[in-house]
Amino acid sequence: MFKTLRGRIIASYFLVVLVSLLLATLVSVFFLSRYVHNKERSDLLRQVEAIAEDINGISGELQRSPSPPSSEPQQGSEPAEAKRVIMRILNSEAEVLEVKLILLAPDRTVITESRAGPTFGEKILKLPPGILSGKGPRITEKFFEKLAGNYVFATAPTRVDRESEGHLIAIKPVHELGSATSTLIWYVVFAGLIALGISMLLALYLSSAISKPVKAVTRAAGRMAEGDYGQEVVVRGGDEIAELARDFNLMAERVRTAYELQRDFVGDVSHELRTPLTSIEGFSQAILDGVIQGEEKQRRSLEIINEESKRLVRVLRDLLLLSEIDAGELYPEKKDVDLVDLLRKLSSMYEVRAGREGIELRVDTPEGVLNADTDPDRLERILTNLLDNAIKYSGGGTVVLSATGGEGLVRISVADTGQGIEPELLPRLFKRFYRVEKSRATRHGGAGLGLSICKELVETLGGTIEVRSLPGQGTTFTVTLPRAVA
Numbered sequence: 488m489f490k491t492l493r494g495r496i497i498a499s500y501f502l503v504v505l506v507s508l509l510l511a512t513l514v515s516v517f518f519l520s521r522y523v524h525n526k527e528r529s530d531l532l533r534q535v536e537a538i539a540e541d542i543n544g545i546s547g548e549l550q551r552s553p554s555p556p557s558s559e560p561q562q563g564s565e566p567a568e569a570k571r572v573i574m575r576i577l578n579s580e581a582e583v584l585e586v587k588l589i590l591l592a593p594d595r596t597v598i599t600e601s602r603a604g605p606t607f608g609e610k611i612l613k614l615p616p617g618i619l620s621g622k623g624p625r626i627t628e629k630f631f632e633k634l635a636g637n638y639v640f641a642t643a644p645t646r647v648d649r650e651s652e653g654h655l656i657a658i659k660p661v662h663e664l665g666s667a668t669s670t671l672i673w674y675v676v677f678a679g680l681i682a683l684g685i686s687m688l689l690a691l692y693l694s695s696a697i698s699k700p701v702k703a704v705t706r707a708a709g710r711m712a713e714g715d716y717g718q719e720v721v722v723r724g725g726d727e728i729a730e731l732a733r734d735f736n737l738m739a740e741r742v743r744t745a746y747e748l749q750r751d752f753v754g755d756v757s758h759e760l761r762t763p764l765t766s767i768e769g770f771s772q773a774i775l776d777g778v779i780q781g782e783e784k785q786r787r788s789l790e791i792i793n794e795e796s797k798r799l800v801r802v803l804r805d806l807l808l809l810s811e812i813d814a815g816e817l818y819p820e821k822k823d824v825d826l827v828d829l830l831r832k833l834s835s836m837y838e839v840r841a842g843r844e845g846i847e848l849r850v851d852t853p854e855g856v857l858n859a860d861t862d863p864d865r866l867e868r869i870l871t872n873l874l875d876n877a878i879k880y881s882g883g884g885t886v887v888l889s890a891t892g893g894e895g896l897v898r899i900s901v902a903d904t905g906q907g908i909e910p911e912l913l914p915r916l917f918k919r920f921y922r923v924e925k926s927r928a929t930r931h932g933g934a935g936l937g938l939s940i941c942k943e944l945v946e947t948l949g950g951t952i953e954v955r956s957l958p959g960q961g962t963t964f965t966v967t968l969p970r971a972v973a
């Protein structure tokens with residue numbers, strides 16, 4: 488039970504409620520018993536005073552003639568009648584109050600005492616010291632040697648005959664005071680048990696309300712672990728569990744996207760490698776089997792094998808570069824790069840190839856110096872990819888390499904007057920393996936990695952790349968980079 492979140496919530500509720508109830512019971516029992524004890528003491532004293540008051544009225548008749556506790560006074564005489572009345576009062580009150588009542592003369596001789604309670608049978612009652620000191624009514628708790636226990640003594644002065652004033656004294660064991668507390672304790676315990684029951688019902692309800700959404704996330708996470716990535720949990724409210732659910736959904740979406748990307752990537756890579764490998768395998772097998780006869784034909788086949796091998800090497804090199812970028816292992820080595828110089832160098836590198844394709848290659852740079860703060864090797868890689876595309880896909884016309892300076896940045900463009908690209912295809916252009924012409928059997932047959940490499944390299948240099956294109960008119964790629972500090 489304690490292994491589940493719900494079980495733990497219920498157990499914690501139970502413990503918290505139990506401890507609070509125990510504490511509340513202990514505190515209330517302590518104060519209640521003190522209150523009841525004190526109240527019973529003062530009630531006892533008040534009642535003793537009232538009885539003393541009653542006796543006052545009657546005892547004017549009494550003569551100082553003590554008699555043994557239960558012996559009946561002689562009938563007929565007035566004092567005897569008064570004494571009988573006093574005895575009756577003491578007996579009935581002692582029963583009601585559950586105390587021993589004794590009427591003492593000023594010299595502490597027992598005038599009369601109630602039947603209830605212990606019988607002392609003494610003429611002069613030996614009380615603990617200090618019980619009868621002072622004038623007014625008084626209540627004290629003392630150890631009573633005679634009865635070997637703690638007793639409470641409530642005393643009130645009262646007249647015992649016409650002339651003298653004695654004491655009415657009530658004696659009761661201390662432990663009998665506050666006996667009502669035990670009943671109260673049971674009420675408190677009973678109320679506590681009801682509170683415990685109700686709070687357990689609440690705990691059941693609340694724990695299910697708390698654990699339900701957590702369970703939903705756990706279930707969804709479990710299904711994801713089994714490979715079912717299409718998970719989404721319902722988000723309710725704005726508490727921590729809702730935050731967990733929201734973050735889970737975000738994570739699930741990212742895992743889904745990463746999984747799809749990886750799946751597509753593996754598919755694309757296999758596809759990309761299969762074409763040249765099939766070609767290499769087919770031609771080499773044909774040569775080995777002697778199917779391709781004649782020096783010229785064999786040479787042509789070997790050329791194809793060589794071209795396809797180079798293509799394989801190119802694709803693998805690009806993939807390696809992309810994986811290095813993905814792993815964040817590519818750190819730019821920035822320095823001042825003379826852009827005019829770089830563009831001229833690139834132009835002379837591609838001059839011959841452009842001429843072969845019937846393309847006019849031009850460099851357009853401003854007068855004076857234009858420097859960028861960048862990594863020259865990476866910038867060269869970016870621009871060769873763009874130039875390669877411009878020559879490959881324009882099929883004639885002009886290709887212009889240009890650079891301009893702006894506020895703290897430089898713009899380098901590669902513009903062609905070729906076939907252009909449909910506007911709706913532009914957003915996908917920088918994705919890995921994306922090509923406008925799908926067939927790999929086309930003359931150019933690129934892998935579709937060049938522009939994605941450009942974009943990611945430009946980003947490692949802290950710049951941006953954008954494309955503008957009009958179908959039938961041409962395409963311009965513009966790279967923006969931080970300018971070198973003069």
Ligand SMILES: Nc1ncnc2c1ncn2[C@@H]1O[C@H](COP(=O)(O)OP(=O)(O)OP(=O)(O)O)[C@@H](O)[C@H]1O
Pocket residue numbers: 872876877880881903905906907908916921922923924932933934935936937938939962
């Ligand atoms: N200047 C351009 N004019 C017209 N289309 C272009 C131009 N540059 C790129 N494209 C289109 O964008 C696609 C993606 O280009 P990218 O350079 O990424 O791949 P690729 O050239 O096909 O292959 P790779 O560069 O890996 O050898 C190209 O296949 C092509 O269809």
Ligand SMILES: [Mg+2]
Pocket residue numbers: 872875876933936937938
């Ligand atoms: Mg390319």
